[in-house]
Amino acid sequence: MDSNEPMLLLSSRIGQIGDLGLDLLWRFLHIVVSLFHIVSGIFEAIQSYAISLGLIQKYSSVDIEKLRCLAVVLDIEVARDVAKVVELLQWLKTIGVKQVGLFDSQGLLKKSKDMILEMVPGSTLLQETGEKDISPDRKEGIAIEFISSSDNKEAVVKAANILLKRHLKTSHPEKDEGNNVFTESHLNEALRVVGENVHVPDLMLVYGPVRSHLGFPAWRLRYTEIVHMGSLKYMRYGSLLKAIHKFTGVRQNYGV
Amino acid sequence: MNTREEVGEFSKLYNGFMTVMRRFIFKVLCVGPIPNHISFIMDGNRRFAKKHNLQDLDAGHRAGFVSVTHVLQYCQEIEVPYVTLYAFGHDNFRREPEEVKCVMDLMLEKIELTIDQAISGNLNKLKVIFIGDLNMLNERLKAAAQRLMEVTEENKGLMVVVCVAYSTSHEIVHAIRESCVRKCGDGDSPQVLEVSDIEECMYTSIVPDPALVIRTGGRDRLSNFMTWQTSRSLLHTTAALWPELGLWHLMNTREQVGEFSKLFNAFMTVMRRFIFKVLCVGPIPNHISFIMDGNRRFAKKHNLQGLDAGHRAGFVSVTYVLQYCQEIGVPYVTLYAFGIDNFKREPEEVKCMMDLMLEKIELTIDQAISGNLKDLKVIFAGDLNLLNERLKVAAQRLMELTEENRGLVAVVIVAYSTSHEIVQAIRESCVRKCVDGDSPLVLEMSDVEECMYTSIVPDPDLVIRSGGIDRLSNFMTWQSSRSLLHTTAALWPELGLWHLVWAILKFQRMHDYLQKKQKLD
Numbered sequence: 026m027d028s029n030e031p032m033l034l035l036s037s038r039i040g041q042i043g044d045l046g047l048d049l050l051w052r053f054l055h056i057v058v059s060l061f062h063i064v065s066g067i068f069e070a071i072q073s074y075a076i077s078l079g080l081i082q083k084y085s086s087v088d089i090e091k092l093r094c095l096a097v098v099l100d101i102e103v104a105r106d107v108a109k110v111v112e113l114l115q116w117l118k119t120i121g122v123k124q125v126g127l128f129d130s131q132g133l134l135k136k137s138k139d140m141i142l143e144m145v146p147g148s149t150l151l152q153e154t155g156e157k158d159i160s161p162d163r164k165e166g167i168a169i170e171f172i173s174s175s176d177n178k179e180a181v182v183k184a185a186n187i188l189l190k191r192h193l194k195t196s197h198p199e200k201d202e203g204n205n206v207f208t209e210s211h212l213n214e215a216l217r218v219v220g221e222n223v224h225v226p227d228l229m230l231v232y233g234p235v236r237s238h239l240g241f242p243a244w245r246l247r248y249t250e251i252v253h254m255g256s257l258k259y260m261r262y263g264s265l266l267k268a269i270h271k272f273t274g275v276r277q278n279y280g281v
Numbered sequence: 282m283n284t285r286e287e288v289g290e291f292s293k294l295y296n297g298f299m300t301v302m303r304r305f306i307f308k309v310l311c312v313g314p315i316p317n318h319i320s321f322i323m324d325g326n327r328r329f330a331k332k333h334n335l336q337d338l339d340a341g342h343r344a345g346f347v348s349v350t351h352v353l354q355y356c357q358e359i360e361v362p363y364v365t366l367y368a369f370g371h372d373n374f375r376r377e378p379e380e381v382k383c384v385m386d387l388m389l390e391k392i393e394l395t396i397d398q399a400i401s402g403n404l405n406k407l408k409v410i411f412i413g414d415l416n417m418l419n420e421r422l423k424a425a426a427q428r429l430m431e432v433t434e435e436n437k438g439l440m441v442v443v444c445v446a447y448s449t450s451h452e453i454v455h456a457i458r459e460s461c462v463r464k465c466g467d468g469d470s471p472q473v474l475e476v477s478d479i480e481e482c483m484y485t486s487i488v489p490d491p492a493l494v495i496r497t498g499g500r501d502r503l504s505n506f507m508t509w510q511t512s513r514s515l516l517h518t519t520a521a522l523w524p525e526l527g528l529w530h531l532m533n534t535r536e537q538v539g540e541f542s543k544l545f546n547a548f549m550t551v552m553r554r555f556i557f558k559v560l561c562v563g564p565i566p567n568h569i570s571f572i573m574d575g576n577r578r579f580a581k582k583h584n585l586q587g588l589d590a591g592h593r594a595g596f597v598s599v600t601y602v603l604q605y606c607q608e609i610g611v612p613y614v615t616l617y618a619f620g621i622d623n624f625k626r627e628p629e630e631v632k633c634m635m636d637l638m639l640e641k642i643e644l645t646i647d648q649a650i651s652g653n654l655k656d657l658k659v660i661f662a663g664d665l666n667l668l669n670e671r672l673k674v675a676a677q678r679l680m681e682l683t684e685e686n687r688g689l690v691a692v693v694i695v696a697y698s699t700s701h702e703i704v705q706a707i708r709e710s711c712v713r714k715c716v717d718g719d720s721p722l723v724l725e726m727s728d729v730e731e732c733m734y735t736s737i738v739p740d741p742d743l744v745i746r747s748g749g750i751d752r753l754s755n756f757m758t759w760q761s762s763r764s765l766l767h768t769t770a771a772l773w774p775e776l777g778l779w780h781l782v783w784a785i786l787k788f789q790r791m792h793d794y795l796q797k798k799q800k801l802d
Contacts, residue, residue: 047558047562051559051562054559055786055789055790101801130762130798130801131801177762178759179726181707182725182726182729185724185729186724189714189722192711192712193722206708206711207711208704209700234791234794235765235791235794236767237762237764237765238758238761238762240763243699244699244703247698247699247700248754249753250751251766252751275751279622
């Protein structure tokens with residue numbers, strides 16, 4: 026019995042040292058990865074400044090017509106910085122973007138929407154109107170939409186309740202398969218009734234530490250190109266131009 | 282911070298490292314004597330194609346050509362002056378005419394590719410010569426071969442002799458005939474043939490005798506190849522098929538290589554487990570989703586002919602990825618195999634993919650029955666009614682067989698799209714509400730989410746899309762609000778260990794932030 030104790034102690038000590046060793050290796054691995062990101066970030070910053078100064082030929086013109094609807098996802102920490110958001114919108118307007126959806130999960134931007142609309146000259150609030158809405162004064166301006174998490178799953182559930190009511194109105198709801206009520210176009214319509222915009226954004230720019238859509242309306246997100254732009258605080262015009270330019274070169278198969 | 286370019290750079294670094302290692306190994310090897318002339322009998326292409334179920338007649342030979350390029354590169358690096366490749370023998374003309382034509386067309390294609398390379402100046406250190414009875418080849422192939430010989434004639438460096446329409450017996454007879462004709466033409470010298478007269482007229486007179494003959498495919502004979510010239514050659518056979526021939530096979534005799542490659546594999550497994558142990562110090566995703574994109578582009582890139590060639594290569598990736606996830610200890614894995622949008626493809630292609638899926642499911646069922654799949658539970662999610670009867674039945678059978686298993690839960694998503702899933706879930710929950718008389722007729726979020734195809738797994742923590750594309754393509758947009766969306770430029774069949782490790786490292790860096798987001802909800 027006594028001889029077992031020191032053996033057990035020894036093996037547990039060895040185990041602890043082994044764990045410590047692994048821990049150190051893991052931390053070292055992450056340090057290497059972080060260094061890689063730092064160096065990579067420096068190169069990107071240099072490229073971005075070069076693009077802003079117009080030094081790189083291929084980014085000097087962007088075929089903006091391809092980008093019909095842009096979505097910008099903002100992390101809540103960055104959404105508080107309204108001045109930066111306004112600056113971003115001004116850049117987008119300069120590039121020629123006509124329609125922007127600003128999303129933050131908590132709806133902070135919705136609360137500041139009047140202030141934002143005021144501070145960005147030529148901006149209007151996007152209304153859920155018909156497909157083509159080209160009024161003369163809209164040509165130069167930018168239409169902004171404010172989206173939050175409540176427009177995602179909760180909106181779909183509200184729309185589902187509308188469909189439920191329609192289904193109940195059919196003569197035998199328990200037996201009916203519901204082919205006349207439960208289709209994608211019916212759901213689109215129901216979402217419009219609830220007051221949601223169903224336009225699908227072509228490109229989504231994510232400003233935040235992580236490339237995640239953070240709860241942007243799932244129904245609209247299906248074929249959207251998702252690009253991670255980094256932090257809003259250090260946003261760069263060159264990176265924005267590069268992301269939009271890259272989007273215009275993308276080809277979609279839609280599964281075919 | 283960054284997009285997919287970072288993985289491209291990571292794999293470039295990795296390749297750079299492997300090249301440096303390889304050059305170092307060669308430097309060590311070159312301390313001892315290096316063969317002056319190595320001959321390769323490139324056997325096993327057809328068996329390789331059969332082993333990997335590659336459909337086309339020239340599939341194995343195409344894979345073999347990739348081996349040729351590697352072997353020539355290694356020989357160049359080791360500085361072997363002469364290499365002979367036994368490409369096509371006289372006896373091979375007795376194969377099916379269709380197969381012979383296929384191989385000839387492939388040869389023509391590769392020769393023309395090489396001519397382009399030579400013209401662009403990429404082949405300065407390579408001199409290519411074709412020997413054999415070139416009159417047996419069709420006109421186009423013969424002209425192309427002659428052109429390649431002309432284009433590389435002035436090059437210094439490795440001399441590659443490609444033997445086509447060759448056999449030792451034919452060569453000897455041809456040499457005798459040739460030397461007889463010369464003797465008759467040359468009035469002065471005595472009318473007696475010497476060995477040197479005959480050897481001068483042989484196809485292989487342009488190279489010294491081979492020091493080393495390497496035959497792949499595990500066969501112990503020379504098959505009518507250079508039996509005259511190999512009196513002093515080391516005849517080495519390796520069990521590896523020609524397309525499987527790699528760096529380590531060039532080193533030693535058969536037994537040692539067999540053990541050496543076993544050791545090497547065991548070493549790689551230990552290294553891999555160790556890397557995973559280090560990785561597991563940090564948080565591991567609870568659920569990883571894979572959008573398996575890029576199979577068709579892979580097939581196009583490597584010129585694989587069948588409609589399902591890319592997808593077959595993709596399935597090999599699936600087995601590796603599941604193995605790695607099991608070893609790391611990830612509880613749930615989702616694989617986006619086939620989307621509803623994909624039904625819009627050509628009917629032939631869709632049928633091909635469905636047949637392939639059925640074949641692989643039946644293979645997995647056999648594995649499950651033999652008890653090899655104890656740690657894997659397979660579930661199929663999606664609108665299974667859109668699949669054909671046989672496939673649906675097979676899928677259900679596999680689900681039943683693996684239902685009791687504990688371990689990795691692999692959810693294979695077929696006939697799925699987020700929009701379809703949401704609509705179906707709404708329909709299902711409405712129908713349930715109607716049937717259930719007691720509860721109030723109002724749908725809650727939980728009612729809808731319960732009816733979704735993916736209700737059996739938690740939301741994914743990490744979504745990995747291969748193929749370099751930045752969108753979700755109608756895949757789990759509802760469930761991925763808090764997921765890290767990672768794209769890698771590698772095509773799905775090219776996805777490997779390092780891509781997975783990189784994605785998980787990225788997840789670990791962002792884990793705290795994602796946890797915080799979840800708590801806020």
